[in-house]
Amino acid sequence: MKRMVSTVAVAALVLGGTAVGSSALTHGRSDDETALAATRKAPSRGIEARVDSLLRRMTTREKLQQVQLLSDGQVTDADAKAGVGGVFSLTDPAKIDRLQHIAVEQSRLHIPILFAYDTIHGYRTVFPVPLGAASSFDPGVAGADAGIGARESATVGIKQVYSPMVDVSHEPRWGRIVEGNGEDPYLGSVMAAARVKAAQGSDYGATDKVVTSVKHFAAYGQPEGGRDYNTTDLSEQRLRNLYLPPFKAAIDAGADTVMCSFNAINGVPGCADPYTETRILKKEWGFDGFIESDYTAVAETRACPAVPAGDGFPCGHGTAADAPSAGANALMAGTDSEMVSTFIRDYGAQLLADGRISRSRLDDAVRRILRVKFRAGLFDHPYVDQTRAADPASFVTATDRAAARTAAGRSMVLLKNAGSTLPFSATKSTAVIGPLGDDQHDMLGPWWGQGRDEDAVSLYQGLKVQNPDTTFTQGCTRKNVEPPDAQDDDACSDADLAAVTAAANAADQVVLALGETREMTGEAASRSDISLPGDEQKIIDAVKATGKPFAVVLFNGRPLTLGPVVDSSPAILEAWFPGTEAGNAVADVVFGKVDPGGKLPVSFPQRVGQIPIYYNHEPTGRPCDVTQKYDSRYRDLRTCDPLFPFGFGLSYTTFDVSGPRLSRTSVSPNGSLSATVTVTNTGSRPGDDVVQLYLHDPVASISQPVRRLRGFERVTLQPGESRSVTFTIDRSDFGFYDNRGRFVVEPGTIELYAGDSSTASKTESFTVRRR
Numbered sequence: 132m133k134r135m136v137s138t139v140a141v142a143a144l145v146l147g148g149t150a151v152g153s154s155a156l157t158h159g160r161s162d163d164e165t166a167l168a169a170t171r172k173a174p175s176r177g178i179e180a181r182v183d184s185l186l187r188r189m190t191t192r193e194k195l196q197q198v199q200l201l202s203d204g205q206v207t208d209a210d211a212k213a214g215v216g217g218v219f220s221l222t223d224p225a226k227i228d229r230l231q232h233i234a235v236e237q238s239r240l241h242i243p244i245l246f247a248y249d250t251i252h253g254y255r256t257v258f259p260v261p262l263g264a265a266s267s268f269d270p271g272v273a274g275a276d277a278g279i280g281a282r283e284s285a286t287v288g289i290k291q292v293y294s295p296m297v298d299v300s301h302e303p304r305w306g307r308i309v310e311g312n313g314e315d316p317y318l319g320s321v322m323a324a325a326r327v328k329a330a331q332g333s334d335y336g337a338t339d340k341v342v343t344s345v346k347h348f349a350a351y352g353q354p355e356g357g358r359d360y361n362t363t364d365l366s367e368q369r370l371r372n373l374y375l376p377p378f379k380a381a382i383d384a385g386a387d388t389v390m391c392s393f394n395a396i397n398g399v400p401g402c403a404d405p406y407t408e409t410r411i412l413k414k415e416w417g418f419d420g421f422i423e424s425d426y427t428a429v430a431e432t433r434a435c436p437a438v439p440a441g442d443g444f445p446c447g448h449g450t451a452a453d454a455p456s457a458g459a460n461a462l463m464a465g466t467d468s469e470m471v472s473t474f475i476r477d478y479g480a481q482l483l484a485d486g487r488i489s490r491s492r493l494d495d496a497v498r499r500i501l502r503v504k505f506r507a508g509l510f511d512h513p514y515v516d517q518t519r520a521a522d523p524a525s526f527v528t529a530t531d532r533a534a535a536r537t538a539a540g541r542s543m544v545l546l547k548n549a550g551s552t553l554p555f556s557a558t559k560s561t562a563v564i565g566p567l568g569d570d571q572h573d574m575l576g577p578w579w580g581q582g583r584d585e586d587a588v589s590l591y592q593g594l595k596v597q598n599p600d601t602t603f604t605q606g607c608t609r610k611n612v613e614p615p616d617a618q619d620d621d622a623c624s625d626a627d628l629a630a631v632t633a634a635a636n637a638a639d640q641v642v643l644a645l646g647e648t649r650e651m652t653g654e655a656a657s658r659s660d661i662s663l664p665g666d667e668q669k670i671i672d673a674v675k676a677t678g679k680p681f682a683v684v685l686f687n688g689r690p691l692t693l694g695p696v697v698d699s700s701p702a703i704l705e706a707w708f709p710g711t712e713a714g715n716a717v718a719d720v721v722f723g724k725v726d727p728g729g730k731l732p733v734s735f736p737q738r739v740g741q742i743p744i745y746y747n748h749e750p751t752g753r754p755c756d757v758t759q760k761y762d763s764r765y766r767d768l769r770t771c772d773p774l775f776p777f778g779f780g781l782s783y784t785t786f787d788v789s790g791p792r793l794s795r796t797s798v799s800p801n802g803s804l805s806a807t808v809t810v811t812n813t814g815s816r817p818g819d820d821v822v823q824l825y826l827h828d829p830v831a832s833i834s835q836p837v838r839r840l841r842g843f844e845r846v847t848l849q850p851g852e853s854r855s856v857t858f859t860i861d862r863s864d865f866g867f868y869d870n871r872g873r874f875v876v877e878p879g880t881i882e883l884y885a886g887d888s889s890t891a892s893k894t895e896s897f898t899v900r901r902r
Contacts, residue, residue, distance in 0.1 A: 162271060162321075162325075162844070162845070163321040163842065163844070165270070166270040166322075166324040166328070166384075167380060169383040170333075170383070170385050171382065171383055172385065174502075178506060181510070182498055182501045182502050182505060185240060185501060186494060186498055186501065189240065191480055191483065191493075192480070193214050193239070193240065193242075194479075194493055194494070194497045195475065195479040195480065195493075196210075196213050196214040196215050196216060196476065197215075197216040197242070197496075197497045197500050197501070198216055198462070198468050198469060198475050198476065198479075198493070198496050198497065198500065199216050199217075199468070199469060199473060199476040200217040200218070200247075200423055200424075200468045200470040200471070201217070201219075201471070202218070202219060202426075202470075203219070203221035203222075205471065206221070206230065208233055211230045211231075211233040211234040211237070211238070211244065212233055212234070212237045212238055214234065214239070214242055216244070216245065216468060216500055217244060217245040217246070217291070217423070217500075218246050218247070219247040219248060219249075219293070219470070220247075221246060221248075222287060222289070222581055224287040224288050224517060225515075227246050227287065227288035227515055228514055228515040228517065230244060231244055231288065231514055232514065234513075235513050235514075242501070242510075243504060243509040243513040245290060245291050245500075245504055246288055246289050247289065247290075247291035247293060247344070248289045248291075248292060248293070249292070249293045249578055249580070250280045250281070250283075250284045250289070250293070250294060250341075250580050251296065251578035252264065252294075252578065253276060253279070253280050253283075253535070253579070253582060253710060253711070254279075254283035254289075254526075254581055255283050255526040255580065255581050255582060255583070255586070256279050256280070256283065256527045256528075256531040256534075256535055256582075256586075256710075257575045257576070257579050257582035257586075257710040258272075258276035258279075258280075258534075258535050258711075259276075259576075259708065259709050260309050260310070260576040260577070260578075260652075260688055260710075261273075261295065261296065261309070261310050261311055261312060261322070262308060262309050262310070262312065262689070262732060262733065263539075263542040263706075263707030263708065263709065264276060264312075264542055265311075265312035265313050265319075266542045266543070266544050266705070266707065266729035266730060266731060266732050267538070267541040267542045267729055267845070268318070268729070268730050268821040268845050269845050270321050270325030272537075272538045272541055273295075273325040274328065274329035275329070275534045275538055276326070276538060277294070277295070277325070277327075277329040277330040277343075278329035278330065278332075279534060279535075280292065280294075280330065280580070281329070281330040281331075281332075281341045282340075283525070283526055285338060285340060285341050286339075286520050287515065287520050288514075288515035288520070290335075290508075290509060291341060291343075291344060291388060291503075292330060292342075292343055293344045293346060293390060294326065294343060294344070294346070295322070295326040295327065295345060295346075295381065296310040296311050296346050296347065297312065297319055297320075297322075297323040297346070297377035297380075298311045298353075298374075299313075299314060299315070299316050299319055299352055299353075299373055299374050300313070300352030300353060300733075301314050301352075301353060301742075301743035301744070301745040302357040302742065302743060303689045303690040303735075303742060304356070304357025304358075304657050304658055304659065304661060304689075305352065305358075305359060305689075306359060306577075306652050306653050306655065306657050306688070306689070307352070307359060307653060307654055307656075308352065308652075308733070309576065309577060309688030310577075310653070312377070312732055313731075313732030313733035313777070314732070314733045314734060314746070314747070314777060315746075315747065315777060315840050316372070316374070317376070317840045317841060317842075318732055318840060318843070320376050320377045320379070320381075321380070323377040323380050323381040323384070324380045324381060324383065324384040325384075326343065326381075327343045327345070327381050327386045328384050328385065330343050331343055331385055331386070335387070335506065335507055335508075336506060336507055336508030336512075337508070341507075342386075342420075342503055342506070342507055343381070343386045343388065344386070344388040344389060344390050344423065345378055345381040345382070345386045345388070346390035346425070347392035347393070347394075347401065348378060348391050348392055348401060348407060348412065349374055349375060349378065349396065349401060349407050350363045350365060350370060350374045350392070350394065350396050350401075351363070351392040351393065351394050351401070352374070353365065353374070357657050357658075357659075358657050359654060359655050359656070360393045362394060363396050363397075364396075364398075365396070365397070366870055367869075367870045367871065367872050368833060368867070368868050368869055370396070371868035371872060372867055372868050375411070379416060382412075382418055386420070387419075387421075387503050387506065388420050388421055388422070388423060388503060389412065389420065389421075389422045390422070390423055390425055391404075391407075391424055391425065391428065392425060392428070393425050395448055398450075399450065400428070400450055401425075401428070402424040402425065402428040402429055402461050402464070402466045403429075403451070403457075403460040403461050403464045403466070404465075405464040405465060408464050408465025409464065412465070413465060419499065420502070420503055421467035421468055421499035421502075421503055422466050422467050422468070423466070423467065423469075424461065424466050424469050424470045424472075425470060426470055426471050427444050427445055427472045428470070429458060429461040429466065429469050429470075429472050429475070430442075430444035430445055430454070430457060430471075430474065431444075431446060431448055432448045432457045432460060433448070433449070433450075433452065433453055433456065433457040434446060434447075434449040434451065434452060435447055435449075436453075440453075440454065442472075444471070444472045454472075454477075454478065455474065455487070457472075457474050458474030458475040458479065458482065459478075459482050459487045459488050461475065462479075462492060462493065462496065463492055466496075467496035467499050467500060468500060479493065527711065535710050535711050535712045535716075536712035536715050536716045536719070537716075538710075539706075539712055539713060540716045540719050540720055540727075541725075541728065541729060541819075542706075542707060542709065542729050543704055543705060543709075543716070543717070543720050543727045543729050544704070544727065544730060544731055544779075544780040545702075545705075545729075545780060545781040545782065545783075546697075546703040546704070546775055547697060547701070547703040547781070548701075548702045548781055548783075549702065550701060552680055552681075552682055552702035553682050553702045553721060553723075553783070554720070554721060554722055554783060555640050555680075555682070555721055555722060555723075556722075557597050557598045557722040559600070559638075560600045560601075560602075560637070560638045560639045560640070561594060561598050561600065561601045561602075561639070561640050561641070562601075562602050562603075562604065562634045562635055562640075563590055563602065563604070563641075563642050563644060564603075564605075564606050564631055564634055564642070564644070565605070565606050565643045565644035565645050566606060566607045566608075566609045566644070567590065567644040567645065567646060567648075568590050568591050568603050568606075568642075568644035569589045569590070569591040569592070569603045569605070570589055570590075570644075571585070571587040571588070571589050572649070573647075573648050573649045573686060574588070574590075574686070574709060574710065574711075575649060575711070576652070576653075576688060576707070576708025577649045577650070577653025577688060577708075578653055578654075579649070587710075587711050587713060587714075588711070588712055588713055588714035588715050589714045590642070590644050590713065590714045591603040591644075591714065593714020593715040593718040594718045594721065594722075596714075597718045597722055597724075598718075598722065602634060604630050604631060604633075604634035605627075606623060606631045606670045607622060607623040607627055607665065607667065607670065608623075608627070609648065622665060623665070628669060628673050631670055631673045631674060632676070632677060635673070635674045635677040635681070636679070638679065639679070639680075640679065640680050640681065640682075641674050641677075641679050641680070641681035642681070642682055642684055642721060643671060643674060643681060643682070643700075644684050645663055645667045645671075645686070646663070646685045646687040647687040647688060647691075649688070651664070651688070652687070652689055652708075653688065658689075659739070661689060661739055662691060662692045662693075662695075662739075663695075663696060668695055668696070668699075671683065671695075671696060671699050671700055672699060675699050675700070681700070682702035682703070682704060683700045683702065683703045683704070684704045684706050684717055685704065685706060685707075686706055686707065686709075687705075687707065687708070688708055690731075690734065690735040690736065691735065692735075692736055692738055693735065693774060693775075694738070694774065704717070704720065704721070704727060705729075705731075706720075723783065723816075726783050726816070726817065726819050727782065727783070728780070728782055728818060728819025728847075730779060730780040730821045730823075730887070730888065731775055731777055731778060731779050731780060732777065733777060734746060734773040734776055734777050735775040736773055736774060737768060737770070737772075738768070740765065741765070741773065745777065746776055746777040746778070747777075747836040747837070747838055747839055747889075748836060748837060749834045749835070749836055750835075751763050755770075755771030757769055757770060776889050776890055777888070778821070778823050778887070778889040778891075779888040779890075780888075782814075782818040782819065782820065783816050783818055784812055784813075784815065784816040784817070784818035784850065785813045785814040786810055786811065786812055786813060786814075786818075786820040786848070786887060787810070787811045788809075788810045788822060788885055788886050788891070788893065789808055789810070790885055790893035790894060790895055791806035791807065791808050791858075791883045791884075791893070791894075791895045792806065792807045792808075793805070793806050793895055794806075796896075797897060797898040797900055798860075798897065798899055799900050799902060800862060800876040800878075800899060800901075800902065801862055801876075802861070802862075803860060803861035803862075804860055804897060805858065805860070806824060806858045806859075806885070807855055808822050808824065808855070808856050808858070808885040809854065809855045810822050810846060810848070810854055811848070811851075811852070811854075812848035812850055812852050812853075814850060815850050816850060817847065817848065817849045817850065818847070818848065819845060819846065819848075820846060821844070821887055822843060822845075822856050822885070823840060823842070823843045823885070823888065823889070823891060824842040824843070824858050824883060824884070824885055825838040825839060825840055825841065825883070825885075825886075825891055826838070826839050826860070826864055826865065826881060826882070826884075827839070827882040827883075827884070828865060828867070828877075828881055829879075829880060829882060830879050831867070831877055832869065832875070833870065835867065838884065838889055840889070841860065841864045842858040844856045860881075860883070860897075865881050865899055878900060878901045880896050880897070881896060881897055881898070881899060882894055883895050883896065883897070
């Protein structure tokens, strides 16, 4: 789908001279159109010739070394000399450079090592967590994060980053929902492509660029029960319509590596699945980079023996009898590089002799790895610039901080603002209350890279800069104990609550800092209860009893069940984990310098029992009607709606979004039409809105989702200003994949809905003709 904006405007908020937003508008292209434009390059003849020459000279042992990926705790000088293919999680530039010198100067063929790291939302300069960045509905936010993270990573010798994570998820209990873009495949595709393009640039061999690894292939974000690493079972059409589009967008954007996943899809582990790895990714999509396994994912495919194998690697899927079989299955399915476990390397020679793996497949895996190394410029410039790596000015610069601050401000979502409680005055006394109020550590969120607590700005620090008459009271004692004695609690004593009351009474206005610690989200951090931890609701109740105006600022990495919070709080600001500039960015929003124009990328359930709940669900023959008994609803809820729907978010001003105006009322199966939507700022303050266009196919050979996001544009408008946004709808929008994996376009009526959330009600329709 293509997007056009009728006027030239800046859809970015500027702080500290750094803009994160719609630079594309000045060229007549919208941000999501720019992000999704395919930029994957054709193979270079020069590189292919160099790969062929090198491959012909390699021994079997050297090839098996190239498919091995070791951790920082595993790798030795001997591995580097033997020609190990990759190393991850090593961040000391001196150690990286030393190992690289050994590999290049002492291995027989002088093949450099590819060093990798989990730069998820920043390396040293930490941006909002990806779920927060997705709330911006601005690919410029994702791009700024990825671009700065790439530069800082490359500075220390890292040339591959294990991001973006593009798993679509309907599971807020799942801890890793924080790493992705939420529940929608279209929004996820735009953000994925933006991150890939910013991190890689036009040439990831450049000194400030890296190659991206898109993860986790595939459908890792929908584990049963929300428990990390759990199995996934889904239909062919769901796989292709819901879960694969962000991966395809990332590949089209040029991503050259992919990480296969821990989970099994329909009983087949992701790193031993020839259907997803070879048929879809490599053959259908033409992917010519390499696939690496996730951490010990190859080992985990084997059955657990009655007597432990003694190699220290996990097991359990049971699709391989033993270690050699696990290695053979993974390689022949399409996995090119094995992370941590060493089965392909250790047993490869015997597997070749036994005919259980083919030499052509091994050569293909090595060819793909070498191709990426050549494209990354490692054969020409393998070493770390130690002067640059040691220079503090290479990291967390003033410009980087300004970009992170702008990104955090654009990522916040105003969930409630009764009586225009916010923005607060920066001249009135303010009390910051809550266990996260003066916390730097948790502001960085999970997967904080090499971010440092001392670089982060706490909420209290940020508010106090803009309003010196600000105090802080913790209110609760934070607990977060790791298993098996896990306690995700905030314990409030009577004395604590008395201090809360006293602090609130002494101030004109109160900001409550509540939510999760960063350890409560991310990998291996599933939660069965996703309400506020511990006694945090007691803090809200105590402050409410004082009668002072207050706002709840939430720091968290997943949707929470916020029913009691909504009932008792006049204003709620979803800040997610904002990153290095957390406190400054929240202060900008709380004091009204920045309009909270973000929208939710994922639905917030009323109760945990509603999960999974998502806007783009398929219809049923008995849709929810709370006045009827025999329909699809819960007996103990008076609604089937989420607490907050996908695409929802308030502003300090108000907007009116028109219905779509169509350029034509019918199209051929290969045709297109345009839909123009006008948005007007009807309030008294400048602000941001996100125009959203949804599509529904009411009659099809298989049931279609009740809504599908097919376009969005974030705009900044002055009071009384209007803007028209034009969306182009074509077969990629009104077609779909069927259960045989075929993309089909069927004749019939298509409904379009325009608005600023997934509940958009202004509609128009057109017809897709048979020919």
